Amino acid sequence: xxxxxxxxxxxxxxxxxxxxxxxxxxxxxxxxxxxxxxxxxxxxxxxxxxxxxxxxxxxxxxxxxxxxxxxxxxxxxxxxxxxxxxxxxxxxxxxxxxxxxxxxxxxxxxxxxxxxxxxxxxxxxxxxxxxxxxxxxxxxxxxxxxxxxxxxxxxxxxxxxxxxxxxxxxxxxxxxxxxxxxxxxxxxxxxxxxxxxxxxxxxx
Amino acid sequence: xxxxxxxxxxxxxxxxxxxxxxxxxxxxxxxxxxxxxxxxxxxxxxxxxxxxxxxxxxxxxxxxxxxxxxxxxxxxxxxxxxxxxxxxxxxxxxxxxxxxxxxxxxxxxxxxxxxxxxxxxxxxxxxxxxxxxxxxxxxxxxxxxxxxxxxxxxxxxxxxxxxxxxxxxxxxxxxxxxxxxxxxxxxxxxxxxxxxxxxxxxxxxxxxxxxxxxxxxxx
Numbered sequence: 001x002x003x004x005x006x007x008x009x010x011x012x013x014x015x016x017x018x019x020x021x022x023x024x025x026x027x028x029x030x031x032x033x034x035x036x037x038x039x040x041x042x043x044x045x046x047x048x049x050x051x052x053x054x055x056x057x058x059x060x061x062x063x064x065x066x067x068x069x070x071x072x073x074x075x076x077x078x079x080x081x082x083x084x085x086x087x088x089x090x091x092x093x094x095x096x097x098x099x100x101x102x103x104x105x106x107x108x109x110x111x112x113x114x115x116x117x118x119x120x121x122x123x124x125x126x127x128x129x130x131x132x133x134x135x136x137x138x139x140x141x142x143x144x145x146x147x148x149x150x151x152x153x154x155x156x157x158x159x160x161x162x163x164x165x166x167x168x169x170x171x172x173x174x175x176x177x178x179x180x181x182x183x184x185x186x187x188x189x190x191x192x193x194x195x196x197x198x199x200x201x202x203x204x
Numbered sequence: 205x206x207x208x209x210x211x212x213x214x215x216x217x218x219x220x221x222x223x224x225x226x227x228x229x230x231x232x233x234x235x236x237x238x239x240x241x242x243x244x245x246x247x248x249x250x251x252x253x254x255x256x257x258x259x260x261x262x263x264x265x266x267x268x269x270x271x272x273x274x275x276x277x278x279x280x281x282x283x284x285x286x287x288x289x290x291x292x293x294x295x296x297x298x299x300x301x302x303x304x305x306x307x308x309x310x311x312x313x314x315x316x317x318x319x320x321x322x323x324x325x326x327x328x329x330x331x332x333x334x335x336x337x338x339x340x341x342x343x344x345x346x347x348x349x350x351x352x353x354x355x356x357x358x359x360x361x362x363x364x365x366x367x368x369x370x371x372x373x374x375x376x377x378x379x380x381x382x383x384x385x386x387x388x389x390x391x392x393x394x395x396x397x398x399x400x401x402x403x404x405x406x407x408x409x410x411x412x413x414x415x416x417x418x419x420x421x422x423x
Binding site for chain 2: 067
């Protein structure tokens with residue numbers, strides 16, 4: 001809080017209080033304007049930074065913040081390599097093997113497609129097609145996720161498309177899928193995972 | 205006269221000390237009005253005392269957050285600078301247009317904002333009783349969620365009207381006959397989120413996968 005001056009009152013007398021008020025206010029200016037003015041690489045020349053202090057890193061062309069141990073720059077999300085998924089019977093890989101990948105910001109994304117190995121209609125009700133395959137528990141989903149998926153009959157994959165849904169839960173079986181049961185010759189027994197994502201508890 | 209450490213506006217010989225209120229205290233007021241960056245463990249969701257443009261440091265996410273704007277239903281919109289994503293924010297029933305007939309599902313509706321300007325939804329909204337109205341029968345979209353238009357600051361609506369597919373389900377029987385519903389987010393000052401339900405079978409809707417880049421000229 002700024003302390004205001006009234007020099008009328010004390011002009012010519014002891015100015016100690018005014019000096020104190022002034023210097024406190026200079027300190028406030030210093031605190032507020034120091035952020036974004038320091039050098040690069042991030043933090044160069046900043047002595048004893050406080051947590052939350054920001055600086056402009058004009059080499060990295062971004063704004064870094066002091067987290068108490070290091071200068072942290074904005075996270076750019078990058079994805080790890082695609083990993084194979086182990087399917088539970090009776091499900092098998094479709095035309096494109098189902099896979100997943102993990103980002104450095106805690107996202108998990110699926111791709112490829114899964115089909116019922118017996119080429120029968122997708123089983124009524126949800127089916128567990130794989131279990132939690134993550135070595136790190138931090139990648140378990142923080143909330144059950146449900147999302148629309150495409151599905152089709154294997155025998156005529158281009159002829160008929162239906163709507164399925166994926167169910168991602170961190171309880172019990174990990175990824176469960178159910179599909180619209182249209183019946184007849186075009187009953188879906190292949191489900192496409194592309195675009196299915198969930199968010200883990202990893203703090204990004 | 206100057207101090208060793210600070211340079212400020214120099215007084216001229218004609219400045220009487222009685223002008224201190226004009227020349228100095230007014231400047232203190234300006235300094236005081238500059239938002240001071242605080243350090244928090246939880247983002248203030250509905251504390252509207254923060255002026256738009258405030259910067260705050262979140263210890264858990266190790267990141268500065270900038271207050272883009274606020275909305276009386278959704279609360280403060282904090283955009284991260286260093287962290288890739290903000291924490292999941294859960295505004296509560298205030299975002300429901302009709303909280304008598306709709307409620308959050310077992311996975312409540314939440315949102316978060318990315319450091320590249322994306323607004324991301326997840327979770328579900330259920331009917332309190334019965335099923336979602338059948339659009340085929342009523343030809344009326346459901347005004348489900350309150351406007352995202354800001355009371356102050358920048359909005360987080362998309363730069364144009366966006367339509368998204370939603371996943372409907374039946375409470376306690378999620379395995380039966382998945383359909384597809386639609387959600388439209390209308391980018392106008394009086395925007396609201398509408399949903400279209402294809403039939404009267406389902407009584408819950410999931411919003412997972414709904415995300416958009418808000419504003420304009422965002423890379």
